[in-house]
Structure formats: structure tokens, C-alpha cells
Amino acid sequence: xxxxxxxxxxxxxxxxxxxxxxxxxxxxxxxxxxxxxxxxxxxxxxxxxxxxxxxxxxxxxxxxxxxxxxxxxxxxxxxxxxxxxxxxxxxxxxxxxxxxxxxxxxxxxxxxxxxxxxxxxxxxxxxxxxxxxxxxxxxxxxxxxxxxxxxxxxxxxxxxxxxxxxxxxxxxxxxxxxxxxxxxxxxxxxxxxxxxxxxxxxxxxxxxxxxxxxxxxxxxxxxxxxxxxxxxxxxxxxxxxxxxxxxxxxxxxxxxxxxxxxxxxxxxxxxxxxxxxxxxxxxxxxxxxxxxxxxxxxxxxxxxxxxxxxxxxxxxxxxxxxxxxxxxxxxxxxxxxxxxxxxxxxxxxxxxxxxxxxxxxxxxxxxxxxxxxxxxxxxxxxxxxxxxxxxxxxxxxxxxxxxxxxxxxxxxxxxxxxxxxxx
Ligand SMILES: [Zn+2]
Numbered sequence: 001x002x003x004x005x006x007x008x009x010x011x012x013x014x015x016x017x018x019x020x021x022x023x024x025x026x027x028x029x030x031x032x033x034x035x036x037x038x039x040x041x042x043x044x045x046x047x048x049x050x051x052x053x054x055x056x057x058x059x060x061x062x063x064x065x066x067x068x069x070x071x072x073x074x075x076x077x078x079x080x081x082x083x084x085x086x087x088x089x090x091x092x093x094x095x096x097x098x099x100x101x102x103x104x105x106x107x108x109x110x111x112x113x114x115x116x117x118x119x120x121x122x123x124x125x126x127x128x129x130x131x132x133x134x135x136x137x138x139x140x141x142x143x144x145x146x147x148x149x150x151x152x153x154x155x156x157x158x159x160x161x162x163x164x165x166x167x168x169x170x171x172x173x174x175x176x177x178x179x180x181x182x183x184x185x186x187x188x189x190x191x192x193x194x195x196x197x198x199x200x201x202x203x204x205x206x207x208x209x210x211x212x213x214x215x216x217x218x219x220x221x222x223x224x225x226x227x228x229x230x231x232x233x234x235x236x237x238x239x240x241x242x243x244x245x246x247x248x249x250x251x252x253x254x255x256x257x258x259x260x261x262x263x264x265x266x267x268x269x270x271x272x273x274x275x276x277x278x279x280x281x282x283x284x285x286x287x288x289x290x291x292x293x294x295x296x297x298x299x300x301x302x303x304x305x306x307x308x309x310x311x312x313x314x315x316x317x318x319x320x321x322x323x324x325x326x327x328x329x330x331x332x333x334x335x336x337x338x339x340x341x342x343x344x345x346x347x348x349x350x351x352x353x354x355x356x357x358x359x360x361x362x363x364x365x366x367x368x369x370x371x372x373x374x375x376x377x378x379x380x381x382x383x384x385x386x387x388x389x390x391x392x393x394x395x396x397x398x399x400x401x402x403x404x405x406x407x408x409x410x411x412x413x414x415x416x417x418x419x420x421x422x423x
Pocket of ligand 1: 096097098141331
């Protein structure tokens with residue numbers, strides 16, 4: 001009898017614990033994403049670009065629940081955003097950035113030795129600067145640290161552009177077996193990557209040499225496709241045509257490529273991504289902040305500077321090739337975030353592209369490259385409420401892309417500086 005007072009409560013406690021464990025676990029599921037503003041709001045625009053190469057006038061763009069509902073919305077009983085006097089268009093899309101690349105507190109390129117809290121803030125800041133520069137969607141291709149930012153923006157309303165990421169890139173060499181290459185691609189998918197980024201050449205700073213064969217590229221890009229993912233390949237010289245023939249979706253840089261390499265890629269329907277307006281110029285302007293880390297050497301920087309005119313001529317070759325899909329891709333690293341639009345100016349000044357073609361390369365064409373051609377990059381009913389406005393007319397003065405006065409993403413207004421304001 002003396003054990004009873006102890007025994008009974010023990011049983012009772014166990015039952016309480018077992019009975020409540022499952023409901024408690026269910027209560028701590030991930031917090032749902034905040035809904036987009038219900039609206040409706042109506043944006044008044046007297047001059048707009050539709051993202052597909054057309055100038056459109058006198059629009060009343062209705063936005064509700066994060067989407068464009070109409071280009072001739074009724075004005076009665078709605079909140080009005082008056083952007084008349086500016087040039088209104090779909091938010092820009094940059095298919096190649098490196099949000100993880102940022103300055104540390106000393107002003108130098110951050111390394112893995114940076115305290116994690118400072119790294120996280122630096123990466124988030126890169127996203128914010130990019131959004132303020134008018135880029136409502138970016139594809140960031142190279143580091144696992146970009147995933148938490150993507151998820152915070154997508155799932156928790158954290159301010160920033162819509163982010164797609166490859167996580168760490170996939171890099172093999174001539175000795176890599178097909179199975180090991182496929183395993184690397186599958187691992188990225190399992191880790192949550194949106195696309196696969198593949199290195200087919202070493203950095204331009206260390207010789208731009210091929211690292212894998214066309215057959216190996218076919219294995220990697222084929223595996224990505226089988227998993228329902230896109231592939232993007234960092235390639236120079238004849239690796240450009242190799243990646244195109246291997247069925248990869250997008251080829252970056254293409255420095256030192258021949259006319260035949262470009263024509264091969266165009267015939268294959270590969271998206272091509274030259275850089276002429278920002279990345280190299282930014283490296284040179286900030287050389288002292290980069291030198292001494294990784295492959296950032298004086299010699300490597302000198303090679304990029306020397307060969308920049310070759311990038312211009314490759315870009316000119318691309319835009320002169322009928323049917324080429326020359327998509328917007330800055331390769332922005334530390335110092336370049338928020339200035340992505342400089343690439344438009346480079347396209348016009350150094351590549352011979354028209355302002356309209358340069359702009360659409362970051363709108364409907366970039367959306368296609370991301371496999372999101374029916375969701376973003378176009379000003380039309382049913383598309384995302386990703387809308388920006390520039391002070392000035394970029395068709396007559398491309399430097400207007402530096403003067404982003406309004407940014408809405410998914411129906412949320414992040415910037416509204418007034419038509420005469422600067423950035
Ligand atoms: Zn890159």
C-alpha cells in the first residue's frame with residue numbers, strides 16, 4: 001500500500017505526456033507565408049513598356065493579391081498610385097548574380113572567416129540593394145548561403161527580390177565518372193536548388209581552360225533535365241558550343257568564343273549571357289578590395305581588363321546572329337549589387353543592342369530563361385505584380401535605368417521615390 005501514492009501519479013503523468021505529444025508537434029509546423037496585399041490598387045501610367053518590346057500608353061494597371069488583374073482597371077473605390085510622367089515596366093530580372101559576395105566590415109571581399117551573423121546581414125543587404133535597383137527577380141548561382149535568404153523572402157515576407165538559386169555549383173574534371181557527375185546534380189536537387197550551375201572552364205583569371213568534356217556536360221545537363229531542372233554553364237572558348245551541343249540551357253560569359261561557337265549555340269536554342277557593362281568594370285574599380293583572396297590576383301585582374309574589348313566583340317557577335325537569345329546576366333559580385341542596370345548601358349554602348357532589346361532581355365526573355373515566362377517579365381493581366389518605374393525614357397536615354405523611382409514586387413511597394421527623385 002505504501003507504494004500506491006507514488007505509483008499512480010507516475011502512470012497518470014505518462015499518460016498525459018503521451019496523449020499531448022502529437023498535437024503539440026502539429027502546432028509547431030512552419031509559419032505560413034504572409035498573403036500579398038488584397039488590394040485592389042491601380043497604377044496610373046501614361047507611358048509604359050510591356051516587357052515584350054512594345055510601348056503602351058494610358059494604362060490603369062490593376063493589382064490585387066500580388067497579381068496584375070487588368071491594364072484598364074476601373075478607378076472607383078481603389079487606392080491609386082500615380083506614376084504618370086515616369087516610364088513604367090515589368091521589374092527587371094537578372095539571371096546571374098552572386099548575392100553571397102559582399103564586403104566585410106573592413107571593406108574587403110568577405111571570406112568564410114567572417115562571423116556568420118555578419119555574413120547573413122551582408123547577403124541580405126545585397127538582396128535589398130538589388131531590389132532597390134529595380135530587379136524584382138534574380139538567379140543567384142554559386143553558394144549554399146543563398147538558400148536561407150531565398151526562403152526568408154519567399155516564405156516570410158522578408159524584403160528582397162524573388163530569388164532562385166543553384167546553391168553551390170557543380171564542378172567535375174576529366175577523371176569524374178558519369179555516376180559521380182549525376183550524383184552531384186541529384187545532391188543539389190535534394191538540397192533544394194532551383195537550377196544546376198556547372199563549371200565547364202576554369203576562371204578567366206586562371207586561363208579559362210576546359211575542365212570537362214562535352215560528353216560529361218551532356219551527362220550533367222541531361223541529369224538536370226531528367227530531374228526537371230534547368231542547367232547553366234560557365235564556359236569560355238569552344239566550351240560554349242560544347243555546352244550547347246550537350247543540351248545545357250544557358251551559357252555564361254562565352255569570352256574567347258568564335259563565331260562558329262556562337263552560331264552553334266544559337267542553332268541549339270541555348271540562352272547566351274555575355275557581360276559587358278558591370279562585372280569586369282566593378283572588379284577593376286574595386287581591385288584593392290579583392291586582391292589577395294582566392295584567385296583574385298593582380299595578374300588575373302589585368303587579364304580581365306585587357307580582354308574586356310573581346311567581351312564586347314563576343315556580345316556584338318551574339319546580337320548580330322539572327323535568333324540569338326541574349327539574356328540579361330550581370331554576374332554581379334560585391335560592389336555591383338544594386339548597380340545591375342549598368343549592364344543595360346553596356347549593352348547599348350558596347351554591344352550595339354537597341355535600348356528596347358536590352359530591356360526585354362531582362363524582362364520577357366529573362367523570364368523565359370528562368371522557365372517563368374508565363375509568370376513574370378511581362379506587363380499583362382495574370383502576371384505577377386512586379387512593376388517598376390524609371391525617371392526618364394530609357395528608349396531615348398538608356399541612363400534612365402539608373403533612376404529607379406518605384407519598385408513593386410508581388411503587389412508590395414518597396415520603393416516610391418517620386419518622379420524627380422534619384423535612387
Ligand atoms: Zn558568376
